[in-house]
Amino acid sequence: MPPEFALTFSALRADGGYRLYRYYVAKCSGYKITHSTRGENNEAQTYELTFKRSPRACDGKIRGTKDVDKGTALTWLDTIPAFPEVGD
Secondary structure, X not given: OOOOEEEEEEEEXXXXXXXXXXXXXXXXXXXXEEOOOOOOOOXXXXXXXXXXXXXXXXXXXXXXXXXXXXXXXOXXXXXXXXXXXXXX
8 A cells, every 4th residue: 555645736827927836645547658669769768647635534624725925935835734633
């Protein structure tokens, strides 16, 4: 079974700002590699990864989003909020 991890990324908006995404629980469920067989070729290979996202067990959240203006640092992507404490 593949490990679970958090996945963050940004998407450029038409106004030059970014929409930021946090997926709290993700698993890589597949991949595809486009190989080039031209002997001495130095071109990069294309890798396509497929992810399955699931709700967090503690609160059911799947993702978080945030819009930031052009020029704003994307530091929101650097952290994932800690899970709430679960009682016995």
